[in-house]
Amino acid sequence: xxxxxxxxxxxxxxxxxxxxxxxxxxxxxxxxxxxxxxxxxxxxxxxxxxxxxxxxxxxxxxxxxxxxxxxxxxxxxxxxxxxxxxxxxxxxxxxxxxxxxxxxxxxxxxxxxxxxxxxxxxxxxxxxxxxxxxxxxxxxxxxxxxxxxxxxxxxxxxxxxxxxxxxxxxxxxxxxxxxxxxxxxxxxxxxxxxxxxxxxxxxxxxxxxxxxxxxxxxxxxxxxxxxxxxxxxxxxxxxxxxxxxxxxxxxxxxxxxxxxxxxxxxxxxxxxxxxxxxxxxxxxx
Numbered sequence: 001x002x003x004x005x006x007x008x009x010x011x012x013x014x015x016x017x018x019x020x021x022x023x024x025x026x027x028x029x030x031x032x033x034x035x036x037x038x039x040x041x042x043x044x045x046x047x048x049x050x051x052x053x054x055x056x057x058x059x060x061x062x063x064x065x066x067x068x069x070x071x072x073x074x075x076x077x078x079x080x081x082x083x084x085x086x087x088x089x090x091x092x093x094x095x096x097x098x099x100x101x102x103x104x105x106x107x108x109x110x111x112x113x114x115x116x117x118x119x120x121x122x123x124x125x126x127x128x129x130x131x132x133x134x135x136x137x138x139x140x141x142x143x144x145x146x147x148x149x150x151x152x153x154x155x156x157x158x159x160x161x162x163x164x165x166x167x168x169x170x171x172x173x174x175x176x177x178x179x180x181x182x183x184x185x186x187x188x189x190x191x192x193x194x195x196x197x198x199x200x201x202x203x204x205x206x207x208x209x210x211x212x213x214x215x216x217x218x219x220x221x222x223x224x225x226x227x228x229x230x231x232x233x234x235x236x237x238x239x240x241x242x243x244x245x246x247x248x249x250x251x252x253x254x255x256x257x258x259x260x261x262x263x264x265x266x267x268x269x270x271x272x273x274x275x276x277x278x279x280x281x282x283x284x285x
């Protein structure tokens with residue numbers, strides 16, 4: 001029997017990317033409940049209000065998830081101060097818009113370092129403590145773009161598809177260790193994702209102007225007008241972590257839900273239509 005996923009009565013949340021958006025709202029929500037939170041960002045000066053407002057319950061740390069040394073130091077400091085890590089939220093990440101042909105090699109690799117390898121390295125740094133306490137919950141913020149590849153954001157989707165696969169494998173590996181894993185897939189939310197944080201191709205190609213180019217422009221124009229509320233998303237994530245049977249996947253927002261359901265309908269239809277060809281690829285019985 002798997003150990004119970006029993007979190008501390010005053011759980012410790014370790015959250016990456018807290019300067020804006022989901023990370024900031026989640027840190028505020030956790031601390032407002034009287035819990036403890038490790039609030040991290042590449043520029044910790046942007047988090048000064050947390051220490052002032054919440055005192056020793058908020059541990060503010062510098063953390064660039066592309067630097068394994070910083071990750072290890074942040075985890076060590078957390079364990080020194082709080083003695084445990086109950087919930088890890090891998091939230092740090094950013095978007096990059098580009099048609100596949102337009103993508104800059106270094107731009108794409110830099111994004112993978114943050115969105116995928118940063119997630120993997122932080123998980124690896126936290127797992128020993130969670131295994132020792134036989135309890136924990138790892139929440140990976142992916143995206144509806146981790147389930148659906150759209151024109152103009154293929155490389156971003158690739159990073160999030162990768163985190164989805166990592167999350168599913170990790171969930172199977174830790175199921176008997178008392179450690180839960182949830183991939184959270186937000187649709188459009190009013191965060192900085194489509195604003196200050198967004199990066200775009202430096203070498204647009206005219207041929208793609210009516211395909212990926214139009215979608216890039218639409219995403220930028222819609223910044224600040226998205227239907228999703230980050231504060232409500234934070235409460236949804238807390239509800240999942242508190243659940244005795246948390247989901248492996250949590251889609252956030254009506255827009256994202258509609259898109260994912262449409263993708264699943266299309267996928268089911270294709271699988272059914274090509275079933276004979278699929279099973280015909282085996283050696284004859």
